[in-house]
Amino acid sequence: MFKDSLVILQKELKRIFTDRRMLVMLVIVPMVMLPVMYSIMAKVSKTRSADIAEYTSQIYIHTGTQSSSEIIDKFTEGLQELNAKITRVPKSQIENIKQLVKEKEVQLLIVFPDNISENLQQYDPFDIRVYYNSISDYSEHAYSSVKEKFNEISKNVVQDRIVKENLPDNILTPFTINRTVKPSEVNLAEKGSMIGKVMGILLPFFILIYLFANSMKVGLDTVAGEKERGTLAILLVNQVDRLAIVIGKMFSVIIAAFVGAASSVVGLIIASRFFISMFGASSTDVGSYAMHSQTILQFAIVVLPLALLLVSLVMLVSTYAKNPKEGQGMIMPVYIVVMIMGISTMQIGDVPPQWMRIAPVFNSLIALKGVFMQNETWANVLQALLVNLVVSGILIYIILKMFRDEKILFKI
Amino acid sequence: MIKVEDLYKVYESKKKNVKEKIEAVNNISFQCKPGEIFGLLGPNGAGKTTTLRCISTLIKPTWGNIYLDEYNVLEDEKIIRSKIGFLTTDMKLDGFFTPDYMLSYFGRLNKMQKSEIEQRKEKLFNDLQMEDFIDKKIDKLSSGMTQKTAIAISLIHDPEVIIFDEPTNGLDVITAKNVTDFLEKYAEQGKTVIISTHIMSIAEKLCDRIGILIEGELKKMGSLEEIISGSNADNLEDVFYKFLIPDYGSQEGVEDV
Ligand SMILES: Nc1ncnc2c1ncn2[C@@H]1O[C@H](COP(=O)(O)OP(=O)(O)O)[C@@H](O)[C@H]1O
Ligand SMILES: [Mg+2]
Numbered sequence: 001m002f003k004d005s006l007v008i009l010q011k012e013l014k015r016i017f018t019d020r021r022m023l024v025m026l027v028i029v030p031m032v033m034l035p036v037m038y039s040i041m042a043k044v045s046k047t048r049s050a051d052i053a054e055y056t057s058q059i060y061i062h063t064g065t066q067s068s069s070e071i072i073d074k075f076t077e078g079l080q081e082l083n084a085k086i087t088r089v090p091k092s093q094i095e096n097i098k099q100l101v102k103e104k105e106v107q108l109l110i111v112f113p114d115n116i117s118e119n120l121q122q123y124d125p126f127d128i129r130v131y132y133n134s135i136s137d138y139s140e141h142a143y144s145s146v147k148e149k150f151n152e153i154s155k156n157v158v159q160d161r162i163v164k165e166n167l168p169d170n171i172l173t174p175f176t177i178n179r180t181v182k183p184s185e186v187n188l189a190e191k192g193s194m195i196g197k198v199m200g201i202l203l204p205f206f207i208l209i210y211l212f213a214n215s216m217k218v219g220l221d222t223v224a225g226e227k228e229r230g231t232l233a234i235l236l237v238n239q240v241d242r243l244a245i246v247i248g249k250m251f252s253v254i255i256a257a258f259v260g261a262a263s264s265v266v267g268l269i270i271a272s273r274f275f276i277s278m279f280g281a282s283s284t285d286v287g288s289y290a291m292h293s294q295t296i297l298q299f300a301i302v303v304l305p306l307a308l309l310l311v312s313l314v315m316l317v318s319t320y321a322k323n324p325k326e327g328q329g330m331i332m333p334v335y336i337v338v339m340i341m342g343i344s345t346m347q348i349g350d351v352p353p354q355w356m357r358i359a360p361v362f363n364s365l366i367a368l369k370g371v372f373m374q375n376e377t378w379a380n381v382l383q384a385l386l387v388n389l390v391v392s393g394i395l396i397y398i399i400l401k402m403f404r405d406e407k408i409l410f411k412i
Numbered sequence: 413m414i415k416v417e418d419l420y421k422v423y424e425s426k427k428k429n430v431k432e433k434i435e436a437v438n439n440i441s442f443q444c445k446p447g448e449i450f451g452l453l454g455p456n457g458a459g460k461t462t463t464l465r466c467i468s469t470l471i472k473p474t475w476g477n478i479y480l481d482e483y484n485v486l487e488d489e490k491i492i493r494s495k496i497g498f499l500t501t502d503m504k505l506d507g508f509f510t511p512d513y514m515l516s517y518f519g520r521l522n523k524m525q526k527s528e529i530e531q532r533k534e535k536l537f538n539d540l541q542m543e544d545f546i547d548k549k550i551d552k553l554s555s556g557m558t559q560k561t562a563i564a565i566s567l568i569h570d571p572e573v574i575i576f577d578e579p580t581n582g583l584d585v586i587t588a589k590n591v592t593d594f595l596e597k598y599a600e601q602g603k604t605v606i607i608s609t610h611i612m613s614i615a616e617k618l619c620d621r622i623g624i625l626i627e628g629e630l631k632k633m634g635s636l637e638e639i640i641s642g643s644n645a646d647n648l649e650d651v652f653y654k655f656l657i658p659d660y661g662s663q664e665g666v667e668d669v
Contacts, residue, residue, distance in 0.1 A: 007520045015508055230503035234565060237468050237498040238521045239490055406471040407424075 004240045008248025016218055016256050025217055026256055030210040030263040034271040048137075057084040057107040057142040060097045064114040071120055072112070074156075078149040079110075084142065101131050107142040108132050120157070196373045199268070204368035205342040206264045207303065208361075212310050212338055214260030216331055219253040219314035220324040228323035232409065242403040246315070246396070253311045261303065298371045298381050305388035306364040310338070312395035319402045322411050341365065357383060360391045414444045414467060414573060414604055419476040421462050436462040438628035439476070444606050444621070446572070449599045451619030452608040453648075455656065459628040460608035461500075464577050467606065468498040480573060494522070497566035500577035501559070507551030511542060511561040514550070515568050522569035529568070536564040540594065556587035563594065573604040580614055592618050612648050624652060631655045 016022055059079060063072050079086050084107075089097055100106040109131040113119075119126040128150065132143040162171060178186050226232040235245060313334060321327035338361060345356070345365040356362040363384040370376030402408045421437040437459040444450035452460045465471045467478055469489045478485040480492050505514065512533070519529035537543050540560045545553055550561060567574065579595065580588035595618065599605045609615055615622045616636055623633040632639050632651060643651045653660045 004521060007517065011509075011517050014513075015506070019508060229506070230500060231505060233465075233468075233470055233498065233500065233503070234518070235521070236470055237493055237496065237566075238518065239493045239523060240521050410465070410471060 001241050001244045002247075004244035005248040005251070008240075008245060009251050012218075012222060012249060012252030013255065016252060022217075026214050026260055027263050030206075030214070030260045031267040031270075034206065034264065034267040038271040052137050052141045053083070055083070055138050055141075057082070057138060058087070058105070059084045059108045059110065059142060059146070060087050060089050060093075060106055061110040062089050062091060062094055062112065064112045064116065066115070066117060069117045071117055071157075074153055075112070075150070078153055079146070082142070082145050082149065084108075098131055101133050101139065104133055104136045104139065107136065107139040108146060110146065123161075198272075200369040200372035201346050203265065203268055203372055204365045205346055206268060207261045207368065208306070208310075208338065208342045208365060210260035210264040211257045211303075211307050212314075212335055215253050215257045215307075215311045215314040216328075216335065218256040219311060220318050220321070220327040220331070222249045222253060223315065223318040224321040224324045224327040227321075227409070227411075236409070243400060246399055246403055250311060250315055250396075253315065254307050257307045257311055258303075261307070292374065295371055295374055298376060298378075299368070301381055301385055302364050302367045302371060305385050305392065306361070308392045309360060309364075309388045309395070312392045312399065316395055316399050316402075319399050320408060345369065358387060360388055363387055413446060413479075413481060414450075414606060415477075415479040416440065416442050416463070416467065417477045417479070419463060419466060419473050419478060421459070421466060421471070421474050423462075435628050437466070440623070440625070440628070440630040442623050442630065442633060444604050446604050447599055447602050448620045449595060449605040449607065449618055451615045451622045452606070452625050453610070453612065453615040453619075453622050453652065454608070454625035455610055457627075458610075458625045460610075460625055461577050463625070464498070464575050464606065464608055468496060468575050469493055470498070494569065495571055496573040496575055497569070497571035498575045498577075499562060499566040499579075501579065501581040501583070502577075503562060505550050505558060505562060505565075507549060510547050510549055511553075511557075511564065512546040514561065514565055518565050519568045524569060532568055532570060533564075536567060539597075540564055540590075555583065556590065559583060559587055559591060563591070567598075571603075573606070574598060576605070576607045578609055579607050580609070580611065612652060616648050622648075624655060626655050 016026065059082075061076070061079070063076075066072060076086065094109070094111060097106055097109045101109050109129075111129040111131070113126050113128070116126050118124075130143060130146060133139040158172065162169065223232070226235070236242075314331060317327050317331045317334075318324075321330055341361050342365060345352070345362060348356075348366075352366045356366055357380060363380075367376055367380050367384040370380065419437055419440050420435075423434040423436055425432050425434060440459075440463065442450065452458075452463060454460050462471070466473050466485065469485050469492055472486065480495055483491050483495075485492055509517075515533050515536070516529055519532065524532070533546075537546055540563065542557070542560050542564065545557050550558055553561065574595070576595065579591050583591065592614065595605055595607070599620075607614075607618070619636075621633065621635055622639060624631045624639070632643065632655075634642065636648060639651055640647060643654065645651045645654065650660075
């Protein structure tokens with residue numbers, strides 16, 4: 001009987017892996033998806049921030065009644081250091097300029113109150129109005145640069161006052177944090193576990209997605225497609241055991257699913273160049289993140305039954321559906337639910353709720369996260385294995401029942 | 413020898429949540445000897461495909477028995493499967509493979525030895541004149557070539573019985589002729605051939621014995637001559653339409669006057 005499975009498996013694999021279009025979908029897409037996505041994201045955000053930094057902002061200021069004083073000069077000098085065109089406007093123009101800020105024609109309007117020199121002398125705080133537009137990146141950027149500059153000026157003013165009052169410098173600095181040590185002395189994360197964390201968050205999700213996507217691409221056709229084309233009948237009038245057909249076809253789908261998952265892992269490793277900076281890890285971290293043999297073993301023990309489970313789901317639908325199209329419609333909601341499961345496990349903290357350890361799919365995702373962070377216990381790994389094997393077993397039993405049910409195989 | 417005894421098949425289907433029973437085949441009995449071509453002639457929905465699927469072990473009779481020699485479809489599925497070839501025209505082979513590959517594949521699934529497969533392939537390729545395209549992808553073949561491939565696949569294990577549902581459906585005239593010629597040759601070799609068709613000329617020319625199947629019931633059965641003479645008719649067409657159209661004969665009479 002297993003010989004028949006092998007013959008069928010061989011044929012299905014030949015079908016999958018010698019077809020160029022199929023190969024592109026199953027292998028190339030999962031591999032290049034992440035690098036392409038991340039390189040575009042990195043490029044866009046880079047050019048975007050460069051563009052914003054290079055942009056010459058239009059800043060209008062109204063300096064109140066005083067046209068020139070020591071402090072006003074300080075502010076305007078500060079502004080001149082920014083990449084901006086500064087224009088002074090009289091009070092009558094303020095409303096007009098506000099409108100222009102609203103319309104994103106002008107980035108900022110700064111309005112100083114009257115008599116700030118006197119306020120300054122009497123230690124009487126005054127409020128400067130900076131009108132900006134948070135919808136415009138340019139305005140937002142100008143706003144934060146101006147705030148930074150003005151804070152600097154504020155510090156200088158305080159400094160001057162301290163000197164004038166004969167107070168010690170340190171009066172302004174009651175304490176500092178981590179100023180006197182190297183970052184590595186206080187950040188006690190193990191080397192490499194940062195990248196492990198990134199992997200732990202991203203990889204389970206993408207592995208899940210491609211296991212499922214590839215199972216769908218291959219699995220829906222393998223039974224429902226043969227039903228639609230009428231070729232399943234020739235297989236069924238042969239002396240092949242139904243179980244042998246199911247096993248042969250199922251394994252071909254599992255292999256296709258695996259190839260997708262493996263490609264996405266390779267893709268993620270390539271893509272890691274682009275995103276390590278986004279997560280605050282350095283490339284040396286990536287280099288030092290070594291997969292120990294235990295990690296690899298646990299990985300296999302978690303991913304295999306997860307693949308089996310997802311493939312069983314797809315095969316169940318493929319066997320039940322009249323044709324791949326109907327199957328597609330049935331599996332889509334399942335796919336979406338599984339995606340949501342993937343996304344929700346990305347966001348849970350270090351200690352997942354207990355029920356997730358028992359729920360199929362969830363348990364694998366959580367275990368995978370732990371495996372990549374290299375802190376998963378064998379008990380959890382084995383629990384995920386057991387739960388998913390049991391659920392897959394039930395699904396396969398139902399598939400077999402359906403394979404013996406003429407109502408399902410010859411549905412019209 | 414194929415023996416169908418009191419074959420009865422109902423389908424249960426749900427339409428708008430109301431359970432519906434369809435009596436697709438209603439107590440039919442017939443036999444087909446080796447060397448003979450038996451044809452089930454009937455309009456769409458008569459129950460032809462259902463009958464042939466029951467004989468081929470693809471579906472189970474609700475009641476009744478079907479025997480191939482001493483073997484019963486319900487008890488000896490495996491043996492029967494090894495002795496029959498089943499084929500239907502409304503089937504689309506996966507265009508990705510070559511005829512040569514598909515034949516080897518099904519040969520292996522039929523537990524044939526490698527040398528046995530090679531010999532059988534050579535014979536089939538020769539009989540069906542397939543040599544020119546055995547290594548081309550099925551995608552690239554004409555409908556006639558594809559049909560020959562399908563026939564070859566279902567005959568790879570040299571079955572005693574060949575069951576062919578609508579053998580000429582959708583085929584051009586030349587391919588159809590090739591197919592019927594081949595079936596005749598096959599029967600001459602002592603094989604049992606059972607076909608279904610809704611085309612009267614096929615039944616007339618190809619079949620040694622015909623069963624007229626209408627709404628699941630066998631209305632007439634016998635050789636062409638037996639059917640015509642037993643029904644007071646001029647030809648098969650007359651017999652057929654008499655069953656299908658209640659006042660077929662009288663209408664014609666009126667027009668004649
Ligand atoms: N799988 C099925 N489920 C329900 N009804 C069916 C099924 N297959 C066939 N039928 C019904 O049984 C009747 C006979 O069908 P079929 O054997 O395909 O006729 P034929 O091949 O002569 O056209 C038809 O009314 C058809 O609708
Ligand atoms: Mg039919």
